[in-house]
Amino acid sequence: xxxxxxxxxxxxxxxxxxxxxxxxxxxxxxxxxxxxxxxxxxxxxxxxxxxxxxxxxxxxxxxxxxxxxxxxxxxxxxxxxxxxxxxxxxxxxxxxxxxxxxxxxxxxxxxxxxxxxxxxxxxxxxxxxxxxxxxxxxxxxxxxxxxxxxxxxxxxxxxxxxxxxxxxxxxxxxxxxxxxxxxxxxxxxxxxxxxxxxxxxxxxxxxxxxxxxxxxxxxxxxxxxxxxxxxxxxxxxxxxxxxxxxxxxxxxxxxxxxxxxxxxxxxxxxxxxxxxxxxxxxxxxxxxxxxxxxxxxxxxxxxxxxxxxxxxxxxxxxxxxxxxxxxxxxxxxxxxxxxxxxxxxxxxxxxxxxxxxxxxxxxxxxxxxxxxxxxxxxxxxxxxxxxxxxxxxxxxxxxxxxxxxxxxxxxxxxxxxxxxxxxxxxxxxxxxxxxxxxxxxxxxxxxxxxxxxxxxxxxxxxxxxxxxxxxxxxxxxxxxxxxxxxxxxxxxxxxxxxxxxxxxxxxxxxxxxxxxxxxxxxxxxxxxxxxxxxxxxxxxxxxxxxxxxxxxxxxxxxxxxxxxxxxxxxxxxxxxxxxxxxxxxxxxxxxxxxxxxx
Amino acid sequence: xxxxxxxxxxxxxxxxxxxxxxxxxxxxxxxxxxxxxxxxxxxxxxxxxxxxxxxxxxxxxxxxxxxxxxxxxxxxxxxxxxxxxxxxxxxxxxxxxxxxxxxxxxxxxxxxxxxxxxxxxxxxxxxxxxxxxxxxxxxxxxxxxxxxxxxxxxxxxxxxxxxxxxxxxxxxxxxxxxxxxxxxxxxxxxxxxxxxxxxxxxxxxxxxxxxxxxxxxxxxxxxxxxxxxxxxxxxxxxxxxxxxxxxxxxxxxxxxxxxxxxxxxxxxxxxxxxxxxxxxxxxxxxxxxxxxxxxxxxxxxxxxxxxxxxxxxxxxxxxxxxxxxxx
Numbered sequence: 001x002x003x004x005x006x007x008x009x010x011x012x013x014x015x016x017x018x019x020x021x022x023x024x025x026x027x028x029x030x031x032x033x034x035x036x037x038x039x040x041x042x043x044x045x046x047x048x049x050x051x052x053x054x055x056x057x058x059x060x061x062x063x064x065x066x067x068x069x070x071x072x073x074x075x076x077x078x079x080x081x082x083x084x085x086x087x088x089x090x091x092x093x094x095x096x097x098x099x100x101x102x103x104x105x106x107x108x109x110x111x112x113x114x115x116x117x118x119x120x121x122x123x124x125x126x127x128x129x130x131x132x133x134x135x136x137x138x139x140x141x142x143x144x145x146x147x148x149x150x151x152x153x154x155x156x157x158x159x160x161x162x163x164x165x166x167x168x169x170x171x172x173x174x175x176x177x178x179x180x181x182x183x184x185x186x187x188x189x190x191x192x193x194x195x196x197x198x199x200x201x202x203x204x205x206x207x208x209x210x211x212x213x214x215x216x217x218x219x220x221x222x223x224x225x226x227x228x229x230x231x232x233x234x235x236x237x238x239x240x241x242x243x244x245x246x247x248x249x250x251x252x253x254x255x256x257x258x259x260x261x262x263x264x265x266x267x268x269x270x271x272x273x274x275x276x277x278x279x280x281x282x283x284x285x286x287x288x289x290x291x292x293x294x295x296x297x298x299x300x301x302x303x304x305x306x307x308x309x310x311x312x313x314x315x316x317x318x319x320x321x322x323x324x325x326x327x328x329x330x331x332x333x334x335x336x337x338x339x340x341x342x343x344x345x346x347x348x349x350x351x352x353x354x355x356x357x358x359x360x361x362x363x364x365x366x367x368x369x370x371x372x373x374x375x376x377x378x379x380x381x382x383x384x385x386x387x388x389x390x391x392x393x394x395x396x397x398x399x400x401x402x403x404x405x406x407x408x409x410x411x412x413x414x415x416x417x418x419x420x421x422x423x424x425x426x427x428x429x430x431x432x433x434x435x436x437x438x439x440x441x442x443x444x445x446x447x448x449x450x451x452x453x454x455x456x457x458x459x460x461x462x463x464x465x466x467x468x469x470x471x472x473x474x475x476x477x478x479x480x481x482x483x484x485x486x487x488x489x490x491x492x493x494x495x496x497x498x499x500x501x502x503x504x505x506x507x508x509x510x511x512x513x514x515x516x517x518x519x520x521x522x523x524x525x526x527x528x529x530x531x532x533x534x535x536x537x538x539x540x541x542x543x544x545x546x547x548x549x550x551x552x553x554x555x556x557x558x559x560x561x562x563x564x565x566x567x568x569x570x571x572x573x574x575x576x577x578x579x580x581x582x583x584x585x586x587x588x589x590x591x592x593x594x595x596x597x598x
Numbered sequence: 599x600x601x602x603x604x605x606x607x608x609x610x611x612x613x614x615x616x617x618x619x620x621x622x623x624x625x626x627x628x629x630x631x632x633x634x635x636x637x638x639x640x641x642x643x644x645x646x647x648x649x650x651x652x653x654x655x656x657x658x659x660x661x662x663x664x665x666x667x668x669x670x671x672x673x674x675x676x677x678x679x680x681x682x683x684x685x686x687x688x689x690x691x692x693x694x695x696x697x698x699x700x701x702x703x704x705x706x707x708x709x710x711x712x713x714x715x716x717x718x719x720x721x722x723x724x725x726x727x728x729x730x731x732x733x734x735x736x737x738x739x740x741x742x743x744x745x746x747x748x749x750x751x752x753x754x755x756x757x758x759x760x761x762x763x764x765x766x767x768x769x770x771x772x773x774x775x776x777x778x779x780x781x782x783x784x785x786x787x788x789x790x791x792x793x794x795x796x797x798x799x800x801x802x803x804x805x806x807x808x809x810x811x812x813x814x815x816x817x818x819x820x821x822x823x824x825x826x827x828x829x830x831x832x833x834x835x836x837x838x839x840x841x842x843x844x845x846x847x848x849x850x851x852x853x854x855x856x857x858x859x860x861x862x863x864x865x866x867x868x869x870x871x872x873x874x875x876x877x878x879x880x881x882x883x884x885x886x887x888x889x890x891x892x893x894x895x896x897x898x899x900x901x902x903x904x905x906x907x908x909x910x911x912x913x914x915x916x917x918x919x920x921x922x923x924x925x
Contacts, residue, residue, distance in 0.1 A: 050739050429613050432908065434859065434900040436866050437881055441893050444885040445628050527748050531867050534750050535882060553754060554871045556769050560762045570751040578746040585742055 016042060017055070041512070044590035051586020057579035061572070065387030074385040075329065076542050080310065082110040082149055082190070082230070082348060083368075083376030085562050089127050090367035093350050096123035101358040108350035109147030109188075111367075114154075116142045118358075122154055127367075129165070136162035147347065148188030149230075153195075155186045161195050163188075169207035178203060190230035196223055202235060202245075213245045227308075229268045236263050242275055251286040259283050267308035267346075269326065274313050276303045282315055290327035299323050307346035309364070314346045314353075322353050324363070332364030371564035373549070379564060383572055386544030390573070393460050393545070394526035400464025401471060401525075402518050408468070409475025410502045414483055424476070427469035435466055436531060443537040452543060459538055463525050471517055478510035512591045519584035523577045530573055546573040606912065610905045617901055618677075622670050625894050677898060683891035687884065692895050696880065700899075702772060703865060703876035706792060710799040718804055722811025727838060729816060737808070744805025753798045753871040760794060767794045770873035795872040799865065807857060811850060818846040848915065855911035859904045 045051055092111055099106065099115045106115040112126030120141025124132070129150060136142075140156035151165030159182030161174050169191055178195055185196040191207035200223045204213045213233045223243075226235040232246035241260045244252050252273050262277040271287030282303045284293050290311045305316040311327030314335060322344055324335040330349045338361050343354045349365035370379040412423040442462050447455050482488065483506060491501045530547025532538030539545045546569045553559070553566035657663050661672050676683070682692035725734045761769040767790070768774075774787050818824070819842050827841045828834075866878030873879065877896060884892035 050742070425609075425613070428908075429616055432613060432901060432904045433617060433897065434904060437878075437893075437897050437900055440866070440881065440885055441624065441890075441897060444888075444893075445624055445890070523746060527746075530748055531750065534748075535867065535870055537882075537885065550750060550754065554750075554757060554770070554873075556757075556762055559754070559758050559769075563758075566754055566758075570754060574747050574751050577748065578743050581742050581746040582739070 017046070018059075041590045045586050048586045048589060050582045051590070054579040054582025054584075054586065057575060058583055061387065061576050061579065062391065065384050065391060069381070069384045069388060072381045072384055074381045074544070078329070078377055079542075080376035082310070083372050084374055085565075086111050086127055086368055086372040086376070087562075088368060088371040088564050090369070092126045092365055092367045093352070093362040094125050094366075095352075095360055095362070096125060099123055100360055103354055103358050103360055105144045106345050106352045106354065106360065107145055107147045107152075107188075108345065108347040108352065108364075109152060110149045110348050112147065113350065113352070114145040114147040114152050115360075116145050116154070120157065124152075131167065132165040134164055136164055138162055144186060146186050146188040148193070149190050151188055151191070151193070153186040153188040153193055155183055159183045159198065161186055163193060166191065169209070171206045173205060175203050175205055185226060187226055187228055187233075189228040189233070192228070194226055194228065194233065196226055196235075200224065200238065202226060204233075212247050214247050215245055216243065219243055225266065227266055227268050229270050229310075231270075232268075234266055234268055234273060236266055240264065240278070242266055242273075244273075254285055256283050256285055265305045267306045267313060269308045269311050269313065271311070274306050274308060276306050276315070280304060280318065282306060282313075284313070290333075292326040294325065296323050296325055305344060307344050307351075309346045309348050309350065312346070314344050314351050316341055316344045316353075320355075322351075324351065330365035334363065336361065336363055370568045371562070373565055374562075379549075379568055382544040382549060383546070383568055386546050386549055386569070387572060387576070389456070389539060389543060390526055390529060390545045390547065391576075393456065393463070393529045393539070394522050396460040397463035397467065397525040397529070398518055398522045400461060401468040401521065402514075404464065405468035405471030406475055406507070406514065409472035410479055410507065412472065413476035413479030414498070414502050414506070416480075420476070423472070427472050430466060431469040433466075435528065436535075439463070439466060439528065439532055440535065440537040443532060447537070452540065456539055456543065459529060459532065463528055467521060467525060467528075471514070471521065474517055475510065475514060478513055479506055482506045482509050516584055516588045516591060519580060519587060523580040523584065526573075526580075527577055546576075603909075603913070606909050610909060613905060614901065615674075618674055618898065619670070621894055621897060622673060625890055626666060626669075628888075628890050677895070682895035682898075685884070685889055685892045687887040687889045687892075692892050695892075696877075696895070699876050699880045702874060703869070703878065705788075706795060706799065706865060706868075706874065706876060709792065710796055710803070713796075713800045714803045714807065717800070718807040718811055721804075722808045723815055723838065723843060725808070726812045726815035726819060741805040741808050744801070745809070746805075747802070749798070749802050749867040750871055752802055753795075753868060756794055756798050756801075757871070767791075770871075772875045795868050795874055798868055798872075803857065807854075811846070814846040814849045815842060817849075818842040821845070851911055851914050855907045859900075859907050 089111075093108070093113060095106070095113060095115055098121075099117050102117040102119070104116045104118055104120075107113065109126070112124060112128050112132070115123050117123070120143065122135050122142055122145060124135065132150065132152070136154055138156060138160075140158060140160065142154045142156050142162075144155040146153045149166075151163060151167075151171050154162045154164075156162065161178055161183050163172055163174060165171075171191065171193060174193075175195075178197070181201075182198040183195045184198050187194040187196075189206075189211075191210050192204065192213065193206045194213070195203045197203070200221045202215045202220065202223050204215065211231055213228070219235075219237060222237040222239065223235045224238055226233055226245075228234075232244065232250065232252060234252065235243050235245060237243060239261060240263045242255050242263050244250070244255070246252065251271070252268070255273075255275075259275050259277050262279070263275045264278050265276040267274050269289075269292060271289045272284055272292045273286050274282060274284045274292075276282055280301050280303050282295050282299060284295055292311065292313060299315050299317055302317040302319065303315045304318050307314050307316075309327075309332055312324055312333040313326050314322055314324040316322055320338075320340045320342070322335045322338055322341050324333045324346075326333050328334055332346070332349045332351055335351065335353075338353055338355065340355045340357075341353045341361075342356050345352045345354075346364075351362060351364045353361045355361070368378050368380065370383060372378055373382070408423050408427070412420045439462050443455075443459065446458055450458065479502070488501060488506060491505050496505070529538055530545065530550075533540075533545050533547030534550050536548075536551055539548055541548065549569040550566055550573075558565055661669055664672070673683070680693055682696070684690075685692050685695050688695045721737065725737045728734050757769055760767050772788065772791055773784070774791075819838075821842075824837060824842055827837045832841075865876060866881065868874065869876045869878035870882055877899070881893050881896040884890070884896070
C-alpha cells in the first residue's frame with residue numbers, strides 16, 4: 001500500500017497555494033524526499049512575496065467583480081440627471097441630531113436634506129453646493145421647508161417665503177406679490193419654486209423654460225395642497241378634487257373619475273400620480289414604471305397620507321405604520337416596520353418618517369460609495385459590472401489567442417519546413433501591423449453595423465486574432481527543442497499519430513511556459529481592451545468597462561472637480577493589471593529556476 | 599550580406615502586398631459612397647443635373663466606376679507614389695494634410711528617446727550588477743508596476759498632478775493659440791506643451807526597458823569571458839561597461855526596435871489624451887468622421903514603418919555582433 005503524499009493532487013496544489021503549506025513534522029526520509037517539479041515550482045512561487053501579493057490581490061478583485069454584482073445589480077438603462085456628478089458620500093439622510101425629537105418639517109432634496117426644529121431653526125445635511133450652504137439670514141421663526149434639485153425654500157411663521165441655493169433662472173426672485181399675502185405651503189421643485197397662499201392661490205417662479213406650470217385662472221383661490229415632479233405639478237382643491245397643472249395632455253390627466261370630490265392627499269412620481277380618498281383608499285394612475293400600480297392590498301381602507309419620490313410611494317396608515325412600494329433600487333421602496341408615525345416625507349430616493357415623539361426614521365438612498373457619473377449612475381455598481389466585462393473580454397481574448405497560438409505554433413514547430421515558413425510569415429504580418437490603429441479601424445468598420453453585444457464579442461475576437469503571434473513563436477521554439485528528444489522518437493516508433501504526439505506527448509512538457517505567457521498576455525489584453533474603450537473604439541455606453549468609464553475624463557473640469565469619476569476606475573484597472581503581472585512574473589521565475597536571477 | 603538584404607526586401611514587398619490587399623478589402627467593405635460624401639456639403643446649393651454631373655465627375659476622379667481589381671492597383675500605385683487619397687473631412691489630399699501631424703508625432707517620439715535611454719541603461723546595469731539586493735528587488739517591483747499601468751492612467755495622473763493641482767504645464771494642445779513670435783519662441787512654446795506628454799511617454803517606457811537591460815546584462819555577466827576579464831585583474835568598471843555591456847547590447851537592439859514601433863501606436867492614446875495634433879489624433883478623428891482614406895493611409899504608414907524597423911533591426915544585429923551571419 002502506498003501512502004498518498006501531500007501535494008500530489010491538484011486540490012492539494014490549490015490548497016497549498018492559498019492557505020499555505022500544511023505544517024507537519026516529517027521524518028528524515030520524507031524530508032529528504034525528492035520533490036516533484038510542480039512542487040518545486042510551487043515552493044519557488046510561494047517564496048516570492050510580490051508574486052503571492054499579486055495573486056491575492058487578483059483573487060480578491062476577481063471574486064469582487066464576479067460575485068458582488070449579484071448583490072449590487074446594475075440597471076443598464078438607468079439614468080437620473082438629478083443625481084449627476086455626486087461626490088462619494090453617505091450623508092444624504094444623516095439629519096442633524098438637533099432635529100430628533102424636535103422636528104417640525106423635514107424634506108429631502110436631490111442629494112441633501114433640509115429640516116426645521118421647534119425653535120424655527122433650519123438644518124441641512126448631505127452633499128451641498130457652495131451656494132446651498134448660505135442659509136437664509138432672517139431671524140424669523142421658520143415653520144416649513146422644501147428642498148428641490150439644487151435650491152430650497154423655507155416658510156416663516158409670518159407666512160413669508162425665503163429661498164437659498166441655486167439663484168439662477170430667477171429662482172431667487174420671489175414674486176413681490178407674495179409679501180402682501182400669507183403663504184401656507186412652499187414647494188421647491190426641479191429648478192422651479194411654488195408657493196400657496198392662505199387664499200388658495202398658487203404662485204410659480206423659476207426656470208420656466210425647463211417646465212411650465214400653468215395654473216388655471218378659474219381654479220385659483222381654491223387650492224389646498226400642491227405637489228410637483230420634474231415635468232408638471234398637481235394640486236388638490238377645497239372641493240377635494242385633483243387638478244393637473246400641465247400645458248400638455250399627459251397620462252397624468254386621466255384621473256380616475258370616482259375619486260374626484262373625495263381626495264384628501266396626493267403625491268406624484270416621475271411617471272404616475274397617487275391619491276388618498278376620504279374612505280382611506282389609495283388610487284394610482286398614469287405610468288406603470290417600477291410596479292407603482294401594484295398597491296399593497298393591506299393598505300386599502302387604512303391609508304391617511306401619501307408621499308412619493310422619483311418612482312416610489314410611501315403611505316401612512318391610520319394605525320401609525322408606513323408602507324412603501326414601487327422602485328426599490330436604493331431600498332427606498334422597502335419601509336421598515338415602524339409604529340406611531342404621524343408624518344411622512346418622501347422625495348427623490350429618500351424617505352423620512354416622524355413618530356409622535358418627533359423621532360425621525362429614514363430609509364432609501366444614503367449616498368454613493370464612489371459617487372456618480374455625468375448621468376447620475378452609481379459608480380460603484382458600474383465599477384463592479386465593468387470589471388466583470390473587462391475581465392471577461394480579456395479572458396476570452398486570451399483563450400482565442402491561446403488556441404490559435406498553440407495550434408499554429410505546434411504545427412509550425414513540429415513539421416518545420418514549408419508549414420513553418422508559411423505560418424511564421426503569417427505571424428510576422430499580423431505582428432507587423434501596429435495593434436491599436438488596426439484594432440481601432442476594425443472596430444470602427446465592423447462595429448458600426450452590429451449590436452452592442454455583438455460589439456463586445458467582436459472586440460474579444462479582434463484582440464484574440466491580433467495577439468497570437470508571440471505565443472505561436474514561443475510554442476514553436478519550445479516544440480522545436482522538444483521534438484528531437486527520445487520520448488518523441490519512442491512515441492513515433494510506437495506508431496502514434498502525429499497529432500497525438502504533438503498534443504499528448506510534447507505539449508504537456510511545454511505547457512507551463514505557455515501558461516505563464518497566457519497570464520502575462522491576459523493583462524495585456526485587458527490593457528488593450530481598456531485602451532480601445534478609453535479611445536471610444538471599444539465597448540460603448542451604456543455598457544461599462546474600466547476603460548470606457550475613463551472615456552472623456554481628460555477634461556480639466558472632470559479632473560479637478562469630479563475626481564471620483566476617474567480615480568476609482570483608474571485604481572481598479574491598474575491594481576488588476578499590476579497584480580496579474582506580478583503573479584505572472586513570479587510564475588515565470590518559479591518555472592525556470594535559472595531565470596530567478598533575471 | 600547583399601543577398602540577405604535583397605531577400606528581406608522581397609519579403610517586405612510580399613508582406614506589404616498581402617497586408618495592402620487585406621486593408622483594401624476592409625476599406626472597400628465600408629458602407630457608404632465616398633463620391634456622395636465628397637459632395638455632401640454642396641448638395642443643397644446645386645441643381646439636380648449639376649449635382650449629377652459633379653457626382654459622375656467625382657466617381658470618375660475617385661475611379662469608382664472601374665472594377666475592384668483595377669481600383670486596388672490604382673490605389674496601390676498611388677500610395678507608393680505618395681498619393682494617399684483624398685480626405686473627406688479636411689477636403690484636401692491626405693498627403694497635404696498629414697505633414698504637420700507627422701512632424702509632431704515624430705518630434706514627440708524622437709525626443710522621448712533621449713531620456714528613456716539615459717535612465718533605463720544605467721538603471722538596468724545597476725540592478726544587474728547588484729542582483730538580489732534590496733535595491734534590485736525594489737526596482738523590480740517598481741518596474742512591474744511601471745509597465746503594467748495603462749498609458750492613459752499615467753497620463754490622467756500626470757495631468758491631474760502637473761496641470762490641474764499644480765498648473766505648471768498646459769493641460770493639452772501643441773501650441774499656445776494665436777502665438778506670434780520668433781522661431782525660437784515658437785520652439786520653446788512647443789517644448790513647453792510637449793513636456794507633459796513626453797514625460798508620460800518616458801515614464802511608461804521605463805519599466806519594460808529597464809527589465810530588459812537588466813536581463814541581458816545578467817546573461818552577459820555570466821559568460822566565461824567575464825570571468826576571464828576579472829581574473830586578468832581588470833577593474834570592475836571596465837568589466838561591466840566594456841566587456842559585459844557591449845555584449846548585452848545585442849539582444850537589446852531587438853527590444854528597442856519593437857519598443858520604438860510600439861511607441862508610435864502607443865502614442866495614439868497619449869495624443870488623444872493630450873489633444874496633441876499628431877498621427878494618432880488624426881487616425882482617431884478620421885475614424886470618428888468615417889474618413890477611411892486617411893485611416894487607411896495611416897495604417898499603411900505604420901506598417902511600412904514597422905517592416906523597415908524590423909529590417910534595420912536584423913541588419914544592426916549583423917553590425918553589432920560579428921558572430922551573426924546574415925544569409
